[in-house]
Amino acid sequence: MYANKEYSSSIMDNSGTIRIGDVNYDFPIMMGTESEGAIDLRTLRSKSGYIAFDEGYGNTGSCESSITFINGEKGILRHRGYPIEQLAERSSFLETAYLIMYGQLPNMVTLSAYKRNILSNATLDAKMYPLFEGFHKDSHPMAMLSAIVNSLCTYHSEYATNSRKLDLEHFDAASSILMSKARSIAAMSYRKKMGLPMMESDSNKSYAEDFLHMMFSKQGMPYEDTCGASKALDLFFLLHADHEQNCSTSTVRMVASSGANLFASISAGISALWGPSHGGANMAVIEMLEAIHASGDDGSGFIEAAKSGQAKLMGFGHRVYKNYDPRAKILGKSAVSVLEKIGVNDPLLDIARRLERAALEDDYFIKRKLYPNVDFYSGIILKAIGIPVDFFTVMFALGRIPGWMANWKEIAENPKSRIHRPRQIYIGENERNFIKLEKRK
Numbered sequence: 001m002y003a004n005k006e007y008s009s010s011i012m013d014n015s016g017t018i019r020i021g022d023v024n025y026d027f028p029i030m031m032g033t034e035s036e037g038a039i040d041l042r043t044l045r046s047k048s049g050y051i052a053f054d055e056g057y058g059n060t061g062s063c064e065s066s067i068t069f070i071n072g073e074k075g076i077l078r079h080r081g082y083p084i085e086q087l088a089e090r091s092s093f094l095e096t097a098y099l100i101m102y103g104q105l106p107n108m109v110t111l112s113a114y115k116r117n118i119l120s121n122a123t124l125d126a127k128m129y130p131l132f133e134g135f136h137k138d139s140h141p142m143a144m145l146s147a148i149v150n151s152l153c154t155y156h157s158e159y160a161t162n163s164r165k166l167d168l169e170h171f172d173a174a175s176s177i178l179m180s181k182a183r184s185i186a187a188m189s190y191r192k193k194m195g196l197p198m199m200e201s202d203s204n205k206s207y208a209e210d211f212l213h214m215m216f217s218k219q220g221m222p223y224e225d226t227c228g229a230s231k232a233l234d235l236f237f238l239l240h241a242d243h244e245q246n247c248s249t250s251t252v253r254m255v256a257s258s259g260a261n262l263f264a265s266i267s268a269g270i271s272a273l274w275g276p277s278h279g280g281a282n283m284a285v286i287e288m289l290e291a292i293h294a295s296g297d298d299g300s301g302f303i304e305a306a307k308s309g310q311a312k313l314m315g316f317g318h319r320v321y322k323n324y325d326p327r328a329k330i331l332g333k334s335a336v337s338v339l340e341k342i343g344v345n346d347p348l349l350d351i352a353r354r355l356e357r358a359a360l361e362d363d364y365f366i367k368r369k370l371y372p373n374v375d376f377y378s379g380i381i382l383k384a385i386g387i388p389v390d391f392f393t394v395m396f397a398l399g400r401i402p403g404w405m406a407n408w409k410e411i412a413e414n415p416k417s418r419i420h421r422p423r424q425i426y427i428g429e430n431e432r433n434f435i436k437l438e439k440r441k
């Protein structure tokens with residue numbers, strides 16, 4: 001059972017004042033541990049009758065969290081205080097997952113018990129296999145992942161606990177089941193698509209090795225990792241493990257705030273991740289690079305299309321980073337090393353490099369502070385290790401599961417957390433009388 005330390009922001013002595021008409025309203029000022037300040041507007045409506053309007057939540061703090069810190073201006077990303085660069089160099093995906101969920105680096109005994117729990121949980125309930133058969137043959141693997149992850153709560157109902165009644169032992173069991181079985185679901189979806197029979201997991205392998213084995217091994221022909229694929233995939237998962245209050249994580253928190261169980265909440269996060277503005281961008285980047293390659297353009301045509309608003313340079317720009325995404329720097333280097341090990345010269349990497357250089361020297365991108373994000377180079381690595389393009393976002397989801405679960409746990413552990421329920425500015429019709437059907441034009 002692993003409980004987290006409690007953190008909270010400090011309330012400053014001075015307050016913030018908002019003047020509406022002739023009236024001043026005072027609100028407390030909160031300060032986080034990295035000196036990020038906020039005006040606590042929770043009583044704005046009851047005091048003044050007004051609400052805060054912030055479409056897209058670009059300026060709204062939806063929670064206090066002690067998991068991940070990002071400074072988008074400086075390009076800083078830290079999990080539980082540890083810089084992403086150090087974790088990428090010295091840690092592994094499972095160790096970082098533990099850190100993200102439980103707040104501390106595990107010691108040797110704890111880490112080995114944690115790994116054992118996850119690695120030994122890969123086998124799906126046999127009653128789940130027909131689920132894969134029920135999907136249309138062209139089903140997107142993200143649809144399958146979201147649906148089948150949700151279904152896990154029916155096969156493990158003893159751990160599908162209401163987030164309002166957190167039992168830490170249940171959380172530990174549910175989170176190990178989810179981490180491990182999401183990987184088996186992803187591999188099984190691929191095999192179903194390829195017409196291949198299921199492949200038993202091998203719990204003696206590492207998390208990434210076993211995933212590649214379940215995806216690609218064939219009867220009598222075990223998958224051979226000749227290019228450091230499992231190491232590259234482990235790094236890919238680690239770099240995606242959490243990223244503060246992004247669209248899918250906020251979705252998980254929103255769903256969890258209603259009391260929904262872990263499996264249902266993570267399934268909702270998977271759906272939110274699917275979109276091309278979020279996790280779906282890693283697929284869109286490769287499609288863009290392939291289209292540029294096929295057209296024979298050097299990329300400048302695409303840059304012009306992005307500047308004129310006809311296209312988006314996929315893998316570029318971020319709501320929070322106004323500097324180079326530190327994950328993109330690490331993945332850019334990893335892409336080169338994977339391709340070198342395979343001995344492949346992927347023209348898409350050259351195109352990506354050219355696009356990056358051109359964009360970073362172009363006024364349009366400089367003015368808007370648009371830099372490569374995590375998705376810009378990740379697809380080149382996934383493609384090199386044989387992951388099909390429509391599974392790229394599934395890989396992102398597998399990596400992000402620890403972050404989603406840590407955020408679910410934060411909601412569940414906070415006795416003060418309330419159901420998330422934003423307000424709106426209604427802009428529809430004023431009251432009008434119902435018109436009988438025969439009298440309508």
Ligand code: CMC
Binds near residue numbers: 278313314317318319
């Ligand atoms: N290519 C061209 N112009 C862009 C791009 C881009 N990739 N991203 C933003 N802009 C422009 C945008 O058109 C706007 O221009 P203007 O001021 O003239 O109207 C300006 O930059 C500000 O952009 P925004 O739309 O206000 O930015 P946002 O914070 O709402 O959106 C974003 C962030 C990531 C959705 C967006 O940058 C984007 O669509 N990028 C491409 C998709 C992508 O790579 N997504 C992955 C994000 S990182 C992984 C993750 O967290 O999921």
